[in-house]
Amino acid sequence: MTGNLNEGDFDESNFERLKVERLLTAYFDNELEPAERGEVETMLAENPDLRGLLDQWQSSGDSLRRLPTYSLGAEFSAGVRSKIDTAAVAKQHSPAAVVSTWDSQRVGMGGIVALAALLLLTLFVFPSLVEDRLDQQAALVVKEAVDRESKVPSETPPKERPKPIIAPRNSSLPRNPGRSPRMASTGKKSRGVEQVLLIQNAALSDLEAILNRHEIHIVDSKGKTLDGENLLAQAKQGMEAIHVVSEKASMQNAINEIADHESVTVTAFTMPGQLGSRAIGNSKSAKTEESSALQLQPRDFSGAAETAREINELNDWFKLDDEEQGGEPIECLLLIQSLSQ
Amino acid sequence: MNNPRAKHEDREWICRTIDGDTESFGFLVRKYQDRLYNGMVQILRNESEAEDVVQDAFVLAFSKLDSFQGKSAFFTWLYRIAYNVAITRLRRRKRGVSLDGDDARVRLDFPDSGPLPNDSIEKQEQAVQLYAALDRLSGEHRSILVLREMEELDYDAIAEILELPVGTVRSRLHRARIRLRELLEKVMD
Numbered sequence: 001m002t003g004n005l006n007e008g009d010f011d012e013s014n015f016e017r018l019k020v021e022r023l024l025t026a027y028f029d030n031e032l033e034p035a036e037r038g039e040v041e042t043m044l045a046e047n048p049d050l051r052g053l054l055d056q057w058q059s060s061g062d063s064l065r066r067l068p069t070y071s072l073g074a075e076f077s078a079g080v081r082s083k084i085d086t087a088a089v090a091k092q093h094s095p096a097a098v099v100s101t102w103d104s105q106r107v108g109m110g111g112i113v114a115l116a117a118l119l120l121l122t123l124f125v126f127p128s129l130v131e132d133r134l135d136q137q138a139a140l141v142v143k144e145a146v147d148r149e150s151k152v153p154s155e156t157p158p159k160e161r162p163k164p165i166i167a168p169r170n171s172s173l174p175r176n177p178g179r180s181p182r183m184a185s186t187g188k189k190s191r192g193v194e195q196v197l198l199i200q201n202a203a204l205s206d207l208e209a210i211l212n213r214h215e216i217h218i219v220d221s222k223g224k225t226l227d228g229e230n231l232l233a234q235a236k237q238g239m240e241a242i243h244v245v246s247e248k249a250s251m252q253n254a255i256n257e258i259a260d261h262e263s264v265t266v267t268a269f270t271m272p273g274q275l276g277s278r279a280i281g282n283s284k285s286a287k288t289e290e291s292s293a294l295q296l297q298p299r300d301f302s303g304a305a306e307t308a309r310e311i312n313e314l315n316d317w318f319k320l321d322d323e324e325q326g327g328e329p330i331e332c333l334l335l336i337q338s339l340s341q
Numbered sequence: 342m343n344n345p346r347a348k349h350e351d352r353e354w355i356c357r358t359i360d361g362d363t364e365s366f367g368f369l370v371r372k373y374q375d376r377l378y379n380g381m382v383q384i385l386r387n388e389s390e391a392e393d394v395v396q397d398a399f400v401l402a403f404s405k406l407d408s409f410q411g412k413s414a415f416f417t418w419l420y421r422i423a424y425n426v427a428i429t430r431l432r433r434r435k436r437g438v439s440l441d442g443d444d445a446r447v448r449l450d451f452p453d454s455g456p457l458p459n460d461s462i463e464k465q466e467q468a469v470q471l472y473a474a475l476d477r478l479s480g481e482h483r484s485i486l487v488l489r490e491m492e493e494l495d496y497d498a499i500a501e502i503l504e505l506p507v508g509t510v511r512s513r514l515h516r517a518r519i520r521l522r523e524l525l526e527k528v529m530d
Binding site: 018021022024025026029031056057060061063064065066067068069070071072076077079080081083084087 | 363366370374379382388391395396400403464468471472487490496512514515516518
């Protein structure tokens with residue numbers, strides 16, 4: 001085995017490989033519990049090449065820490081002060097303003113907790129009133145409500161976006177008529193795209209409508225469609241995955257529509273190449289079990305043009321390999337994460 | 342990061358600032374300016390832009406200080422602000438570059454302090470190679486390596502700054518380290 005775990009050195013499934021990657025990295029960074037450390041140490045004893053990999057990482061890390069450091073002059077703080085004075089932001093810190101802000105935060109959190117309680121009540125007391133997928137979406141919102149942190153201020157104010165194309169939950173809009181399973185017909189190997197959406201205050205019905213319209217199913221790490229209870233358990237770990245197989249353009253359309261919703265912030269894109277080599281462990285089972293449902297259809301969302309452009313620009317900057325671009329079928333792991341990580 | 346005394350000290354300055362003693366904010370600026378600047382330089386690979394980002398981050402932090410709840414370290418919160426500002430700048434840079442057709446990535450020079458004259462030729466050469474590899478690393482890989490290897494933040498803090506689940510932090514760190522080794526091998530050839 002060489003040091004490059006991304007090149008398919010393991011015989012285990014891709015999911016197992018991802019698990020090993022994460023274990024090994026956390027072991028190296030001393031972020032594992034004792035039981036997990038024992039598991040990794042057994043693995044290292046059985047595979048000396050992995051030990052060599054850790055030595056390489058140690059060497060790289062040491063080199064990074066030895067790099068010369070940059071510093072600002074003593075006058076820098078005066079510049080900050082001057083800018084603060086110029087912006088006249090100091091006046092926002094009168095005691096009354098502070099009290100008012102903290103009061104409003106308490107009201108805000110109270111509202112969120114109340115919403116979470118209502119959703120939990122709906123999920124567990126009146127389960128028959130909601131569909132499975134609605135349960136899943138609710139869990140996302142519950143997770144967000146429970147763990148929300150204060151939002152970090154952004155440099156720029158929120159943009160005015162065109163009104164999103166959102167169908168009501170029980171819309172009669174056709175849902176991808178004439179779908180065709182492209183993956184099966186092309187026979188090309190899928191590649192990975194990982195995208196992370198931060199869901200701020202996504203309205204349950206709106207998000208559900210988008211996902212339904214694009215036939216996006218929420219699955220667990222093994223490709224199995226989750227019920228509400230399982231999703232809640234996973235939500236506590238801070239991450240949910242929406243696993244789909246699609247052409248890039250199709251996936252982009254779905255992302256654009258979600259991103260275009262005023263309550264959703266899209267960040268942290270990882271482009272083809274990032275997951276391309278490690279793939280996604282659930283791909284095989286998901287394709288087998290849900291092949292028809294995992295397909296997305298291209299849609300024209302002209303209102304999302306600006307969002308799409310920004311997404312592409314950010315994607316371009318983050319992407320590693322130009323050759324990963326193209327219209328071939330790609331496998332996507334769409335991570336939906338609450339803002340409060 | 343997790344030093345309780347430092348956290349308490351920060352909290353004191355924050356409270357005083359909120360109470361109207363704006364001079365107290367100056368202590369926070371002086372305490373963290375270089376550390377934040379160093380991180381932003383590595384992420385942006387541009388000293389001038391990094392200085393602007395750090396200044397903007399402090400101004401933003403001051404204006405929103407009352408929303409800081411103290412659940413995380415002040416520096417983590419501050420770094421997250423700066424990181425968001427930096428990402429916005431990178432997007433603008435990319436947009437401008439796409440119009441001009443220039444290379445988006447800029448090369449970063451060594452700071453005035455280094456490489457140190459007393460360093461061996463070999464060490465200086467290693468530093469040059471490392472800079473070249475960092476220049477070629479993707480933004481997200483460079484960011485996470487800076488946070489872990491240079492800032493030595495724990496996974497929870499990295500997850501908060503990058504707004505990622507801890508599991509993603511682990512796997513991204515793994516890939517970033519692999520990629521850095523690959524690039525180092527390339528630049529050494």
